[in-house]
Amino acid sequence: MIEKGELSRDKLFTVKDATWKLWSARRGESTMFLRAGEKVSVDDLLKGLITVSGNDAASVLAVGIDGSEAAFVKRMNDMAVKIGMVSSRFGTASGWPDGGVTQVSAGDLILLADRLIRDHPRAYARYFSIPKFQHGMSPDGKPIIQSNRNPILGRFVGADGLKTGHTSEAGYCFLGSAKRDGRRLIMVVAGLPSDKARREEAERLMNWGFANKSMSVAAQNRHGGMPKGRTNAAGAR
Template sequence: MLRQVSIVFLLLLIVAPFSPAAAAFDTPASHAIVMDHRTGRVLYGKNIDEPIPTASMSKMVTVYMLLEELKNGSVTEDDTFTVSEKAWKKGGSKMFVRVNDQVRIGDLLRGIIVQSGNDASIVVAEGLSGTEEAFAAKATARMRELGLTDTTLKNATGWPDPDHRMSVHDLARVAQLTIRHFPEHYEIYSEKSFTFSDIKQGNRNPVLYSFDGADGLKTGHTEEAGYGLTASAERDGHRLIVVLTGLGSSRERSVEANKLMQWAFRTFENYTIVRAGKAVDEADVWLGQKVRVPLVVGEDVNITMDEAARKAMEVTAVYEAPVPAPIRQGEQVGEMIVRIPDAEPLRVPLLAGEDVDKLGTVGQIAAAISYMVFGNEKE
């Protein structure tokens, strides 16, 4: 029999005082998103899934592709790529590599991340795929594999092209994946300067200098795209990712990024709904040596939400009961569903908290009769 049980949790870890729900945020940015890093939940959005010009923010994809190659051992930071004439001649922001030089991959990585080098981006693209065009096609396919369906890349730099597009949602996802999969290299995004060929350049990311906890990621600007920024910050273990673009100046970009991040951290909290291993419910057992089995979650269940959403939250355990023995600890027997307003339900597997062996033949007969007559009354 399918059983649904509404659960009320005492959230002992919620220490933030009550505050009225914040008014909706507004920004002059044409496209903007605030995303929770841990869950990927969109906390604020403005035209988030529209493919738009990215400027240099799509260099995060170029970096991601290189980091995958470093992680799988195809290349090392001490390997070198050759600088082509195309890379050397490329305009815009530059690392200032010289044609035909062999440049360390570790330096190219910083040349892209810190200095936003178009030349460095092309060197990496050609080093990994032969041509920038082949790299862009490969990067587009890889992003689609990762679920970034609004991404189409035509180059490695974000240089204006009518078909080179990403949504701010996809940009936030690239940031999330980079932070999650490459924490040891993500730290480079927080470096404030890098010197190459005796030329020192500062990181253009304004929040690194003005927002406590900010540690990435990438600015962008072209005539078509306007001024944009993909940023991330962490406070007290709570990380948010912010993307905004279509602004009119570098100053407006800096002001709006700080305003949006301040609002987001002030408005949203990370709530622990239930701890790993904590019993959510007990399910009746059919023909087992124990009459009930505790249902637990395998890892902490955390949700980022505002106070109004927390008060409206509904948590339900859904499972078939009675659960037939034998039951092995860790076996999934149902799911916990967490519902909050304006969000997809969060579904978490409910696992058996302990082993329950099956009764012997005589015990099975007795238990079956008892269950049909009396049900599974608590001991």
């Protein structure tokens, strides 16, 4: 939408009371600490969404763009069909557990990441490698600074995206990408028991992928040489 001129990064969306109440009540969940009535730019909302997994940012963007989260979720599902995500459907803008409505396969996540990186390289470079994000003030008046949730950013050479996730149903998950010597890998791990296990499995899968340069994408998804995680997949280009 931004590249088509349908949405400006500078456009301000107002945080609704309902959105603030929803996410302030869910203590311990990932947010960018938006306040009721606050006006926030699309640019900052995208940074909060991508860098620190801001569930509140996802809700504000959804309502700001389409008037309601339900309308935005329809947009998400329509786009998923359009790009060929045949094994996935979405029930919320944030990915918050919704009784099993949201279902996304590892293969579809790799497809989504590949399309994002290929079709929107400038946006990918702008938003997915930010090491820290500052927004809001703590009760003692100090700025709130959060580190990027990406477990391999700054730890694995070439890592530049994409996004973590965690629910009680799916465990600790990560859709990641790295580029070395002109070769990009995209990988998914899911169902891990902890943040530490997620990081270690992601690093191991990336190391395995870059060490197996001759293998095709299909082979990387099929063969038993792939590191054993509860769920993992890799693609190369």
